[in-house]
Structure formats: structure tokens, C-alpha cells
Amino acid sequence: MKFKKVALSLAFSASAAMTTAGAWAADTIKVGVLHSLSGTMAISETTLKDTVLMMVDEQNKKGGLLGKKLEAVVVDPASNWPLFAEKTRELLTKNKVDVIFGCWTSVSRKSVLPVIEELNGLLFYPVQYEGEESSKNVFYTGAAPNQQAIPAVDYLMKQGVKRWVLAGTDYVYPRTTNKILEAYLKAKGVGPADIMVNYTPFGHSDWQSIVADIKKFGSTGKKTAVVSTINGDANVPFYKELGNQGITAKNIPVVAFSVGEEELSGIDTKPLVGHLAAWNYFQSVSTPENKAFIKQWQAFTKNPKRVTNDPMEATYIGFKMWTQAVEKAKTTEVDKVGAAMIGQKVKNLTGGTAVMGKNHHLSKPVLIGEIQANGQFEVVSESKVIEGDAWSDFLPGSKDIIADWTAPINCGNYNTVTKKCSGQKY
CATH class of the missing domain: 3.40.50.2300 (Response regulator)
Known part of the structure; x- marks a missing residue:
């Protein structure tokens, strides 16, 4: 229309x-x-x-x-x-x-x-x-990342995950989020060889070779997980290909940041049972x-x-x-x-x-939720209320920056070390 x-x-x-x-x-x-x-x-x-x-x-x-x-x-x-x-x-x-x-x-x-x-x-x-x-x-x-991406990685670490696939659509959100996650993982002792990063364009549909690479990466004996910042309708063929190649939540779990109930409503979710999503809300609550x-x-x-x-x-x-x-x-x-x-x-x-x-x-x-056969999520982990952090504590250029739109700061990127605002102000 x-x-x-x-x-x-x-x-x-x-x-x-x-x-x-x-x-x-x-x-x-x-x-x-x-x-x-x-x-x-x-x-x-x-x-x-x-x-x-x-x-x-x-x-x-x-x-x-x-x-x-x-x-x-x-x-x-x-x-x-x-x-x-x-x-x-x-x-x-x-x-x-x-x-x-x-x-x-x-x-x-x-x-x-x-x-x-x-x-x-x-x-x-x-x-x-x-x-x-x-x-x-x-x-x-x-x-913000401290209200989704970081808690999701923490949850998977507690499940014993040692190797990480950071798979995203090729634009600013996945690239910046993965930059934060790479820094966070390395700070937690994860070596570069245990981090695989992959980007695909919007609307990507041919996932056969990429999923095969993920499967190979996860076959070393270390527990592996996919952290997905794939957006839009590319998720449909991605999840279908996971099922086609026998990747399940038991062998390589996927935690998604952009897949919710609406996206799952158009997919046969039976092969996806147990895969995860990190959000702040689920319909099943x-x-x-x-x-x-x-x-x-x-x-x-x-x-x-x-x-x-x-x-x-x-x-x-x-x-x-x-x-x-x-x-x-x-x-x-x-x-x-x-x-x-x-x-x-x-x-x-x-x-x-x-x-x-x-x-x-x-x-x-x-909230961390597991995909169910009916396309809903079962909550398996819930945090306390977390305040959104506009600037990441894990990036060198950001850890000293805060945003405060009240007097006397009135600035979105105020450097707490130099005491200067380097951008838009009231």
C-alpha cells in the first residue's frame, strides 16, 4: 500500500x-x-x-x-x-x-x-x-549497550562460553556495539583468536558459507556462541540456515539483540528453540x-x-x-x-x-529470553534496573565522557577530566 x-x-x-x-x-x-x-x-x-x-x-x-x-x-x-x-x-x-x-x-x-x-x-x-x-x-x-549487550555477554560467560562470533549487519550500530564488546571481552581475558567478527549488508539472504564458517569456528572444543546484531529481514534466512546446518542452541547458542516476537512470527521456530534474545521486555512476562x-x-x-x-x-x-x-x-x-x-x-x-x-x-x-516453539520467549535471567549509559566505559575515547542535560553541565558529551563540552549545548 x-x-x-x-x-x-x-x-x-x-x-x-x-x-x-x-x-x-x-x-x-x-x-x-x-x-x-x-x-x-x-x-x-x-x-x-x-x-x-x-x-x-x-x-x-x-x-x-x-x-x-x-x-x-x-x-x-x-x-x-x-x-x-x-x-x-x-x-x-x-x-x-x-x-x-x-x-x-x-x-x-x-x-x-x-x-x-x-x-x-x-x-x-x-x-x-x-x-x-x-x-x-x-x-x-x-x-544502551550496558542495558543489553554487556549483560548478554555476562550471561553467556556464566554458561561457559569461551569463543565468540560477533555477527552483524554492516552499519554503525553493529560495528560500534561489537567494538565495545571486543574491548569488553579482551578485558575479561578472551584472546583475539577466540573472537570472530562478520558483517553482512542489509537484506542479506545467502548465509550458507557464513554459517558454515561459524560452525567451523565452533568446532574447536571450546564452547562457542553467536552474538547477533543482524537487523531486519536478513534474520529470516539466517535462522533458517542455522537450522539447515544443524546448529542448535545446545552446540552454538545465538543471542540476538534485534530479534523479537514480531520477527519470529514469520519463522518456523521449532529448530530455534533454546536460542536467546536480550531485551528489556518480552510479551510472555x-x-x-x-x-x-x-x-x-x-x-x-x-x-x-x-x-x-x-x-x-x-x-x-x-x-x-x-x-x-x-x-x-x-x-x-x-x-x-x-x-x-x-x-x-x-x-x-x-x-x-x-x-x-x-x-x-x-x-x-x-531480560534474557529463550525462544520457545510457539515464537515466544521464556525469561531465563532478569537483572535489577540499570541506568542507561550514553558513553561506554570500555572505549578509551568515551570512558571519561558523560551526558547531563541539566544545569550547570547542559551537555551531551562532557569530559569529566578536561571539564569541557565538545559538542551540542543548551
Whole structure:
């Protein structure tokens, strides 16, 4: 389906229940939705577009915000990274949106970043990422490496893993995350010969030789695991090829950072049982909040089989915090909303409370889940709540850097040694 820049999504019939834009007052609060609805990332991002529409619909049923209706403005950057920047500029200058919820890959966020800073927009980014960034115009509601990648490696080490395959899609998130993980593994005494790194392009489909290399690497007698930062629809043939070559969770477990319930819904998961994913949320977690969220989601999509996933929870938390910050600031003005965001609290869906930190990152628990035959995850490990770290402690150029968007620092990359800010400031 072709998507246009319209007030409401026409993606599925549930959105038809929303009040038409023409019936609304001219003065609405516009919510930009910047997710790929076509191309290699549509498998993951379309669900997040639907999540934002559900949250907009829910807020409007409550009477809107500041006495105004919310109006969703949906665009399709089509998994085209430069197009993300172009669509962001359109949302801010032509559509005059008050906030944007969007992006999945770090390359799309990096494309958007200079535009949203130039035009002083506001972006909520809901997906795990590599860190090494903090912008006054962005709130990062997905996991930083210390809330996903590092705990996942720690878990596997406790299971006796000695050899490591770092397999990722060839762009900034996997490369930076693996750079952090390599440094961390070496600090833990892992030798270079026990680390294998491999990158493939977006949409990669021929995994036969790569999986064969992984199998060979894991045949030395040392317990081996794959740490996967493979993104998008390339995961489908990757997991299929693992099964084809007899790689199971018992001989070479895979822990994924970008595979959740949505991605597994299109795969025969029986050969994948026991492989792992590290997230901050799983649909299988039984809490009153999560049960209500799943019920709301399936009712909104009119599909009782529609699954939920971690970036959906991050979108949910970010949206709730944004509405609370707008109400606190009594305006949608970006600088005032940004200041009001610090310290915002929202109950997460797995128990406990998410808090927005001074570095624009959330506090989150870390969950390790095993893939089940039904495409869900059984939680096998859960951490305490961990504050998101914008700058890695394991990279020489980052360990002395902090982000703090409150006075007197007001900086996203403040060097605690030189006492200087080397980037964007308030």
C-alpha cells in the first residue's frame, strides 16, 4: 500500500475508527510517525507505526492533550537512510509536527540527527542502539549497550562460553556495539583468536558459507556462541540456515539483540528453540500492565494473534512520558518539554518503573529470553534496573565522557577530566 503524508494512517481498518482530521479543530497537536513501511526494515518498523497510532487513539479518547486533539502524521522513509532526513525536514517544516516518534536503525537516526538539531525538533527513539551519543533533541527509550549487550555477554560467560562470533549487519550500530564488546571481552581475558567478527549488508539472504564458517569456528572444543546484531529481514534466512546446518542452541547458542516476537512470527521456530534474545521486555512476562497492553494492542489491530515486542514497550513508555512532560510544561515547545522530560516516570510493562535520566536515557531491567516453539520467549535471567549509559566505559575515547542535560553541565558529551563540552549545548 502506498502511504502519503496524511493525518491518519490507512494501514488497517482499526485506524478508521479514529476521528477524521477534517472534523478536528484546526489547532491540533501533531505527532510525526517516522518508520519504514516498505523495504528491508518494514518487517520491524511497521509495528511501531501502528503502536504510535494506538497511543494517539488512546490519548484522544481521554480528551487529547492540553485540550487539543492529537493528529498523527505518518510518512514512509522506505528503509532509505537519506530519505529519513528528508522526511524529517518535511515533518518539521511542512507538517509542523510537535514531536516525532521514529527510526529503528542507528544509520536512520544518524541521518535524522542533524536535521532535528538544526530545526530544534524532538525525536523519541525506541530501539536498542550502540550508545556514544546524547542529543538535547533526542530521548533514547531503547537500551544502551550496558542495558543489553554487556549483560548478554555476562550471561553467556556464566554458561561457559569461551569463543565468540560477533555477527552483524554492516552499519554503525553493529560495528560500534561489537567494538565495545571486543574491548569488553579482551578485558575479561578472551584472546583475539577466540573472537570472530562478520558483517553482512542489509537484506542479506545467502548465509550458507557464513554459517558454515561459524560452525567451523565452533568446532574447536571450546564452547562457542553467536552474538547477533543482524537487523531486519536478513534474520529470516539466517535462522533458517542455522537450522539447515544443524546448529542448535545446545552446540552454538545465538543471542540476538534485534530479534523479537514480531520477527519470529514469520519463522518456523521449532529448530530455534533454546536460542536467546536480550531485551528489556518480552510479551510472555505476566504482569497486570502487560496483560492490559496486549489486550489493548490486539483489540486495536483487531487481530487476537498480533504479538508485542520490546521496541513497542519503549514506544509506549516514551509516548506516556512525552504526554506527561507536555502537561507539566503546559506547552509543546521543544525546550520546555525537554526540560520537563527529565525525571519523568512511567510504569514499565514487566514490573517496576522506568525513569528518564539526565542523559536522556531510560533506566531499564535486562531480560534474557529463550525462544520457545510457539515464537515466544521464556525469561531465563532478569537483572535489577540499570541506568542507561550514553558513553561506554570500555572505549578509551568515551570512558571519561558523560551526558547531563541539566544545569550547570547542559551537555551531551562532557569530559569529566578536561571539564569541557565538545559538542551540542543548551
